[in-house]
Amino acid sequence: MSTKKLIIHFFCLLLVIATTFTSKVVTAEDGGTNVFFPNSKCSKGKRKRKICVKLGCKFVKRSNNCITKRQNKKKPGEDDGNVEKIKRILFVGNSFTYYNDMPISLFKKIAISLGKKVIVNTNGKQGGSTLGSNLFSQKTKKAVRKYVSYTHIVLQEQSAMLQFSSYNTRYAQTYRHVPAWNKICVAKKATPVLFQTWAYYNGYGVYDTYQAMQTRLLYGYNGLQAKFNVLGGKDSVIAHVGSAWSMAYENLQDKSALYNYDGRHPGKLGSYLAALTIYCTIYRESPIGAYIPSGISANISAQVQEYAWLACDK
Numbered sequence: 001m002s003t004k005k006l007i008i009h010f011f012c013l014l015l016v017i018a019t020t021f022t023s024k025v026v027t028a029e030d031g032g033t034n035v036f037f038p039n040s041k042c043s044k045g046k047r048k049r050k051i052c053v054k055l056g057c058k059f060v061k062r063s064n065n066c067i068t069k070r071q072n073k074k075k076p077g078e079d080d081g082n083v084e085k086i087k088r089i090l091f092v093g094n095s096f097t098y099y100n101d102m103p104i105s106l107f108k109k110i111a112i113s114l115g116k117k118v119i120v121n122t123n124g125k126q127g128g129s130t131l132g133s134n135l136f137s138q139k140t141k142k143a144v145r146k147y148v149s150y151t152h153i154v155l156q157e158q159s160a161m162l163q164f165s166s167y168n169t170r171y172a173q174t175y176r177h178v179p180a181w182n183k184i185c186v187a188k189k190a191t192p193v194l195f196q197t198w199a200y201y202n203g204y205g206v207y208d209t210y211q212a213m214q215t216r217l218l219y220g221y222n223g224l225q226a227k228f229n230v231l232g233g234k235d236s237v238i239a240h241v242g243s244a245w246s247m248a249y250e251n252l253q254d255k256s257a258l259y260n261y262d263g264r265h266p267g268k269l270g271s272y273l274a275a276l277t278i279y280c281t282i283y284r285e286s287p288i289g290a291y292i293p294s295g296i297s298a299n300i301s302a303q304v305q306e307y308a309w310l311a312c313d314k
Helices: 003-023 044-072 095-113 138-145 167-173 175-187 210-229 241-251 268-283 298-311
Strands: 087-092 118-122 152-155 191-195 237-239
Touching: 087 095, 087 138, 087 268, 095 118, 095 268, 152 175, 167 175, 167 210, 175 191, 175 210, 191 210, 191 268, 210 237, 210 241, 237 268, 241 268, 241 298, 268 298
Parallel strands: 087 118, 087 152, 152 191, 191 237
Antiparallel strands: none
């Protein structure tokens, strides 16, 4: 029993005892027998004491009900021991994350369609933002503060930052911000999920190729994971979206469907593939049979669901 409940019971008990000792049995002159019998005839003083007893008993009953309700009330994401803990996930990224409303319209619907309970939050629409700039963004700070804790924080770096060959460049642009993000993840008790992006349709520059850029991105994200995992807290995991994208790029009849018209940003199919891969990474489950958004055929969705599952760390 809680301390608060004990105190309430103690004072109510004192009230009842005090009233009982001062009213015991009413004499015949007072026209009654006992204050605890509602039909007895009592003097004015006895009636007051009778009301006090009734109010005291009511107060005890009400207090018990309120405390029990408060104790039984569960917050979103709280585990009751029988139901799987609700995941609370924050997405921090830029247009590669928020295009096609990927976190809410795709990832969340995929999770719900597969029987999961999930709370999804994002840092809003911040085109071109980096992990460095998001540390100072008011929208991102607000999103981080919204909940006391998250189970996962999905971090997406600007699409070109980690494809540079020079370590010094990658350090200056991305790796030096890892301690700050790790500190946030530790404070929020969250697992960092590193959203590995994909190569552009024709690579980064005039003489580049898709395959060459994708190889550099894989190397860059592996380095990012290594930086996180030496700092303590929960080990980071990579959502291998870029690897799943490569399978789709090589095997789909129309690989351009993965991209928006600019050959860089995701089309609806690309965002769907990213959401599926992040789902596999967080839940460690196959997404086969998940929600299919309008405009994507059952055949194509089955293919990308398989690619997402194959790309995940098992």
